[in-house]
Amino acid sequence: MVTLEPRGGLLQVREAWYEHLSLKPSSCTPFLEDNPAGDNGEQSIYRRRWPNSFTVLDDSEELFPNLSRQGRMSLPTSFLLGSGAAGGRGRNGRPPHYTPTTSGELRAPIPFTCGNETSSEIPACPRAAAASPSPSPTAALLLSSEQRPAAAQSATCPEYFRYIHSDLSPWREAGIAREAVERARGMATFRLVVVAGRAYVEKYHPAYQTRDVFTLWGILQLLARYPGRVPDLDLMFFCGDIPVVRAAAYPDRSEAPPLFMYCTEDAALDIVFPDWTFWGWPEVNIRPWAPFLEEVARESRRTPWLDRKPYAFWKGNANVCGLRRDLMRCNKGSDSGKDWNARLFRQDWGYANRNGFKDSNLAKQCTYRYKICVQGRGWSVSEKYILACGSPMLRVDTPFRDFFSRGFVAGRHYWPIDAARMCPSIKFAVDWGNAHPAQAQRMGEEGSSFLRNELSMDYVYDYMLHLLTHYARLLRYRPTVPENATELCLESMACTASGRAREFMMESMEKYVADYEPCALPGPFTADELAELAQRDVEMRSKMKKMEEQEEET
Incomplete structure (x- = not known):
């Protein structure tokens, strides 16, 4: 059991x-x-x-037809609760992701130039930048699909987006103080601060290869793709492979330092963020x-x-x-x-x-x-x-x-x-x-x-946007630029890169400002939903294991 x-x-x-x-x-x-x-x-x-949950492929065409001889379960087509298909929609019950709002107009290009590339100086970041949202459009992003005006309706995000609520749940009630963020400094590879739409980074420890570089490059693409939508924020990021914020060390989960990284596990409280390889792994x-x-x-x-x-x-x-x-x-x-x-x-x-x-x-x-x-x-x-x-x-x-x-x-x-x-x-x-x-x-x-x-790049960016937006809402202070931080922008990163790193940066660079709404974030899982998902997964695995054991006996 x-x-x-x-x-x-x-x-x-x-x-x-x-x-x-x-x-x-x-x-x-x-x-x-x-x-x-x-x-x-x-x-x-x-x-x-x-893995986290399971289902059979379809009510009418199951993956394991011989499970019926072993007392197979009857499961709904949708494996995550509340994600049933809707009539008139595309695959997975959702309409196409993009719904352009600039009907008939040209899309706005994202400005970028390296200028005089013969100079050894790091290009200065352009001073014209999108202002930080306050409280719109950020507030609009946080509305449920039912609360949004009809003209602003967008497709619902994939169901795994619901884990954003789960990852941030330790701080949902008490919020996040500056002291809590700074307690993660000893574990962090870098600190990222966004103020008025501009990114600043303070590096603490070396990352393996260019993990930190391409993670930050991805965040710059988000800022350029959705200008004015990423609120002011302050976070610590760890570029390793093993979750380091151990749940056992924090009986009161709200006391855990918020730390972003690429993965998590049941015994950890790290906040999961897309990994660097979405923008390339040159090594x-x-x-x-x-x-x-x-x-x-x-x-x-x-x-x-x-x-x-x-x-x-x-x-x-x-x-x-x-x-x-x-x-x-x-x-x-x-x-x-x-x-x-x-x-x-x-x-x-x-x-x-x-x-x-x-x-x-x-x-x-x-x-x-x-x-x-x-x-x-x-x-x-x-x-x-x-x-x-x-x-x-x-x-x-x-x-x-x-x-x-x-x-x-x-x-x-x-x-x-x-x-x-x-x-x-x-x-x-x-x-x-x-x-x-x-x-x-x-x-x-x-x-x-x-x-x-x-998992198209559209959804990768939308996941980042929703996660950072909801994280920023939990901050109980106004983020400020650290004294030792360096400003980052497209020019300061791409124009100084060389070889395969620069090739991948140019290949993964966003070319246009998004002229559509991000997908609508579904609500959090209930405890009953999570319990049912876990139990279904266990039962499916048990049945598959039984099939294997029966085969060995024959």
Whole structure:
């Protein structure tokens, strides 16, 4: 039985959840990141996250038809409560995201110029900037879809946006004082302050590679895309892989220091923010998210799913974590002498860099029917890239989750793999998928469709906007520019960059001011909704595990 425990308005699945998954939280003792290539410290992108809920694919066409012999549950089509489809709307019950308000008019370009690039001086930030909103349009953004005027109605955000309320719930009642923000300084990589629409940063600790650079670049794109909509704010940001604000240290959750980072877990209170790779990862030649999605869609069409190799693929640094070393035992030709239907390859990022990344293009790794996702030392950015191919993702259980993966559904978007039984679990998943190609192919399509429809850059920016807007509302003081902070703008970052970093900045730069409303943020989950989601997820996993055990007995 799963134990549900209240946490700042949320119900969290605790130790019994790990016991159910046969996963020890310390199976890979982490601190920062994978360093896969040894000498040069290049870092693996093959890391992972954590599921939250589940459903079958559809009431009329279930993914697991044989579950009916085991007393299958009857579930609604929508896996998140209150997200049923609406008549006359597009996929996922929502109209198209953009509804331009400048009918017939040209879109306003975002000004940018590097001027004299022969100068070694850092370009000065232009003085003309959008004013900070007060109280409009920020207040308008916070209205529910029912409260908005009819002319201002916009599409409802994806359901995972509801976790914004959950992440900020520890401070909902008491608010956030300046002292609380400053208590996170020792853990933070940098401090970001936005005043009157301008961004200022004070750096405290070095980030790995260019994580901080591209995170800040993404925030500048948000300010340019939605001028005047980002309110004054003051926040601390940690660029690591492991949540550091431990819930156990703060019996009174309102006393926890608010700290933004890329992931969270049940035992942590960190505030989840989109990771830097959405704007590119130059050190390993991973393009910004929007062009990557276009490229991987083209590559996926080159090899239809039925023509792909009928095995599970993984490529990464196997030396960073015991869990990955265990995974390598599932490889064909391993000491076990068995074929577990896995084809696993070691990635040397140092060699890849010297070789011009010729064999490391993630968009071209769509030639296998199944793809494995396994964590490194901690949270992983790799999940969205693995899911993008349209091949079912075999996801080894892990406690870490980022902002969008909380919308994933076991049995719909991915196949959960028991970390304690990786080899037989992988073999069963592949055997089952090859025996049920229509259902397996649909799972792959559901995963890649989630990325295209729920994780476009439009929604990444809208998530950032809603999160920062609601965070700013909790501040109990007026943010001011720190004495040692430096102003950031498009020119000061892009014009001083070079090589692949500059290429990716230019490729991910927003070109026009948004002439449409952001999506409308749904309300928070209730405790009952969260409890039901967690219980459904457990029941689906139990049924899938039972299928596997029954297969072994035959």
